[in-house]
Amino acid sequence: MSESSIISLQNVNKWFGDFHVLQDVNLEVKKKERIVVCGPSGSGKSTMIRCINRLEEHQEGKIVVDGIELTGNLKNIDSVRKEVGMVFQQFNLFPHLSVKENITLAPIWVKKMPKSEAEELAMKQLEIVKIPEQANKFPGQLSGGQQQRVAIARSLAMNPNIMLFDEPTSALDPEMIKEVLDVMVDLAEGGMTMIVVTHEMGFAKTVANRMVFMDEGRIVEEAPPDKFFNNPESDRTKLFLSQILNH
Amino acid sequence: MSSENFQQSRTPPIATTGLLGWIRLNLFSSWFNSILTILVIYLLYQILVPFLNWSIFAADFTHNYLGQQIIDRTFCTRVMDPEIGGACWAIIFVRFYQFIYGFYPVEEVWRVNIVYSLLVIAVAPLLIEKFPLRKYFLYFTLIFPIIAYFLLAGGFGLAHVSTKDWGGLLVTLVLGFTGIALAFPLGIVLALGRRSNLPVISMVCTLFIEFIRGVPLITLLFFGMVMLPLFLPEGITLDGLVRCLIAVTLFQGAYMAEVIRGGLQAIPQGQYEAAQSVGLSYWQMNRKIILPQAIRITIPSIVNTSIGLFKDTTLVLIVGQLDLLGIGRAVLAAQTWMGLSIEVYVFVAVVFIIFTFSMSRYSLYLEKKLKTGINMGAD
Numbered sequence: 001m002s003e004s005s006i007i008s009l010q011n012v013n014k015w016f017g018d019f020h021v022l023q024d025v026n027l028e029v030k031k032k033e034r035i036v037v038c039g040p041s042g043s044g045k046s047t048m049i050r051c052i053n054r055l056e057e058h059q060e061g062k063i064v065v066d067g068i069e070l071t072g073n074l075k076n077i078d079s080v081r082k083e084v085g086m087v088f089q090q091f092n093l094f095p096h097l098s099v100k101e102n103i104t105l106a107p108i109w110v111k112k113m114p115k116s117e118a119e120e121l122a123m124k125q126l127e128i129v130k131i132p133e134q135a136n137k138f139p140g141q142l143s144g145g146q147q148q149r150v151a152i153a154r155s156l157a158m159n160p161n162i163m164l165f166d167e168p169t170s171a172l173d174p175e176m177i178k179e180v181l182d183v184m185v186d187l188a189e190g191g192m193t194m195i196v197v198t199h200e201m202g203f204a205k206t207v208a209n210r211m212v213f214m215d216e217g218r219i220v221e222e223a224p225p226d227k228f229f230n231n232p233e234s235d236r237t238k239l240f241l242s243q244i245l246n247h
Numbered sequence: 248m249s250s251e252n253f254q255q256s257r258t259p260p261i262a263t264t265g266l267l268g269w270i271r272l273n274l275f276s277s278w279f280n281s282i283l284t285i286l287v288i289y290l291l292y293q294i295l296v297p298f299l300n301w302s303i304f305a306a307d308f309t310h311n312y313l314g315q316q317i318i319d320r321t322f323c324t325r326v327m328d329p330e331i332g333g334a335c336w337a338i339i340f341v342r343f344y345q346f347i348y349g350f351y352p353v354e355e356v357w358r359v360n361i362v363y364s365l366l367v368i369a370v371a372p373l374l375i376e377k378f379p380l381r382k383y384f385l386y387f388t389l390i391f392p393i394i395a396y397f398l399l400a401g402g403f404g405l406a407h408v409s410t411k412d413w414g415g416l417l418v419t420l421v422l423g424f425t426g427i428a429l430a431f432p433l434g435i436v437l438a439l440g441r442r443s444n445l446p447v448i449s450m451v452c453t454l455f456i457e458f459i460r461g462v463p464l465i466t467l468l469f470f471g472m473v474m475l476p477l478f479l480p481e482g483i484t485l486d487g488l489v490r491c492l493i494a495v496t497l498f499q500g501a502y503m504a505e506v507i508r509g510g511l512q513a514i515p516q517g518q519y520e521a522a523q524s525v526g527l528s529y530w531q532m533n534r535k536i537i538l539p540q541a542i543r544i545t546i547p548s549i550v551n552t553s554i555g556l557f558k559d560t561t562l563v564l565i566v567g568q569l570d571l572l573g574i575g576r577a578v579l580a581a582q583t584w585m586g587l588s589i590e591v592y593v594f595v596a597v598v599f600i601i602f603t604f605s606m607s608r609y610s611l612y613l614e615k616k617l618k619t620g621i622n623m624g625a626d
Binding site for chain 1: 283301515518520521522524525526527528531535536539540543
């Protein structure tokens, strides 16, 4: 593990029953680095990033986030989750709370922030994702793209050092993808450490420092986007790229 | 221009609005519907007319057909002349005190009346969201059970009144309200416990729920009466009503747990993951995210079990507690009022319907009010 790594996965293995979903995964992410993970479905990319904030438990190997090792220790898990924000494919907003309450909930209860301060913060985050006018609506009243932007604002309100994105645009209609990606590009330009699982290759080319290609639970190839797209080493990567770039 | 060139005047259109229109649209829209309507009207006529006649028009309230005040069964018109007499409601009027308070001493009964009034003040802010100064009234709701206990049982200078003297509606309400109020939190804890990742907690909760739910309430009541004293240290006796309360609460708690667990199952995994990923603890997640949604979708079932419990409290008469029905049976057992069982049972039924129907309407109102929030996501 190099000194500057903020996330470090070392020989991580995980099984779902008999299915070996992560096989000797090694990944080092430096501060402010933007990693885009791609690969066919079932290749373990979602599982890998879900291990980073312990939504999934790994069975072998070592995961260290910002100097904290993820073990069964609940206190460690709590401190890692405070460092790491996550955005899901299905948004997972809290449907019984208004947009503003979705965002203020964690600052008020986890960080013990006064309500007025949390609301100010929520409005600031909503400005960043460009939907301050939706603050008092309920998630069910918003479009998919707006919901996903609220989900991003909700994560940002906890002021994380790292953001994980698990196929953030896969559940969206094509015309809403851009508004979400734009927010993510802004975030990247602001210096956020990001790991993004996505098949949006245009986004990957503009934003990623490094591409990670996974297949059958292994990291098959890791390269800067330039090399990854123009001159990939593995045949598996070439096949995958030819399929998603020419469809 | 000859007269045959004039248009014939048309028949007026069939009314589709107003009372006539409604009747035509809903009751006589086809021949089959019309037959059904007529049949139902005939049946209603056959049932309602005799019932109204019996219960109101031919009934005695306080005086019989000779104008005498009714003080026991022999004055009832229907006892004197079965041909012309209807219901003899005088039994309810004469024994009204017992139906409402049981054998609570008359000089202390103001305490029960205060508790009844305070109950309204305690429950109203709980049910009505826009109640003025709701927050402060809810504090009162929290301490109300303590106030009610001392008012009813005595203490702080108030004379002691044994629960043996409590009865009628008082016992029914004490059992019903306390049972529901205690069973709700118990059910939440049991439901969460049963779904816990810790095997010991999950097993204990599952065993408890399955055992209590698998046993009839009467068995639990007998258990409380006969066996509980054996387990208590010597010299400590538990009040009979308290034993019933424990049995009723445990029973209702087990049912409530299963109802709430059903709601918990319906919450998508993503809600747990989102709550965890923003750093909420287990209890924060359940209190703020999971339970509010789970309880919302289970309101109809929660009210359903609560209504069930409220009616089941009548079973305590088996172990000698005189609830509303128990008092009714006690009144009927007296020589002076024998044979008027229909009046008593109708009265008891009506009192129960007033309470259970209110609960049912309130749950409908709640469902309607919360509908906007339940919408899960864009799809």
